[in-house]
Amino acid sequence: MTKSIKNPTRRQLFGLAASAGVAAALGAHASASTPVPTKARIVIIGAGAGGTALANRLVRRLEGAEITLLDPRVQHLYQPGLTLVAAGLKPADYVLSQTGDWLPDGVTLIPEKAAAIDPEAKTVATESGQSLAYDFLVVAPGLVLDHDAIEGFSLDMVGQNGIGALYAGPEYAARTWQAASKFTEEGGVGLFTRPETEMKCAGAPLKHTFLIDDIAKRAGNGGKIDVQYAAPQTSLFGVPIVAEKVRMLFGDRGITSHMQHQLQGIDADRRRARFSTPDGSVELDYDYIHVIPPQRAPEVVRQSGLSWADKWTDQGWVECDMASLRHLRYPEIWALGDVAGVPKGKTAASVKWQVPVVEDGLVAAITGTDPTQTYNGYTSCPMITQIGRAMLVEFDYNDNLVPSFPGIIAPLEELWISWLMKEVALKATYNAMLRGRA
């Protein structure tokens, strides 16, 4: 990514001021490329952020293509909103909508799981045993949360006895807030964790930590809380310069960190959590614990032999070229979104960057031309550091910061405008992306 590539997410806020001029300029935006005629059968597994956005764009780019999406989930989850739900800032239904409402006419949604993929025969089998032949396949089923990997923990515990797990969905995020808000009132030790595996929105565990700490302090209970952050990694964030900044913020806020601590299990009755560390097993007490489980590719991906054989072997991400997202062994398959086996970018922001690349690759494959677009690992995270302020961290495969507004919005500064982006602009931009319009 070069700095010249701009991100509408960041920029649209400036448009608030310019909204009066928008209508006049309406005529300026027609993207008039003639649709490519084709009879290609395209199957997309997963109608989440990636699958939906891609389907909306493909129907406009192609004419006559047979596009089939597979997804058993009736409800669409706007996952970035879960952080706000788990801090009591939004109700659970803020993140909910209907999968079908986002899909364009002219595609077929089969409300079933893909149960098996045969990349040699080029077919996908659904749970009910239907077999779908494809010419091109896009694998976009997101990832699965392996809650069972945490011994002594189960999802029905969330919300009671100081247990939170906001990744598990809107209902659980709301219950997480129940447990967390009790902690912000009563105090004690708050223990915030993250998994050892790759994960979506790596900033989310930090956001939850900062928000709960802030809420307790605002309520005048700063003296009663002891906030601790435990992570299996050796640093607080994957990008060194951001890790340093977070370390300083932790210092400011009085948050202690336990690095190289991987959550193994909890003893809910005794309110103790067990971690593995390089020095053996360690136990820490908590009054509130936030659990984020290990994350892996859905079973169907590994079983179909699409995963990397020598990388992330415990997680099973799809083997693909990191620039084109095309499968390295099966050129008619692309990976999109969280499931992609690339070194960065399990965020909706990455999806927004990846979708045009997959679209371009697919259309080029259909027309027999060379693709022109590549993905550079762009990902972004509005890292909330308190209610009302965030840092807009954007980076690429090389851990370079790639700010959309160099010189205007400093990526490592806690700013109100960055908070506004998360609060107001992110969902709108996400929805526009789902419709294939951003």
Next chain:
Amino acid sequence: MKDLTVGTLIAVFEEIFGRGLFWAMVGLAAVVTLGYVYVLIRDRKISWHKFLLAQLSMPVGAVLAVWFVLVMTHSELANIGGPVDLIVLLGVAAGGAVGAAILVYTMQSLLWPPAAERS
């Protein structure tokens, strides 16, 4: 499509406010602006009396706009963290002020045309 286009911008605004409300607001802004232009052309001069009242409404518009944005975004003035924040906040205030002034001036002119004012 990673670059910002007017289409993207419109799409994002439609998502923020809902398609109906967004275009209603655009329509309203257009109507008020047209009304303003209309009374200026009709009266062929600015009424300084009305302009004074319009100016008085500016601080109210500014405060209302800032208040609205802060409430809608769970934030407070203390969250202003850097120059760009201040610029955005001032922009919101200025927008509210100018909007209020135009609205008040136009309303007065429509309700009390110059003839009525003199009598």
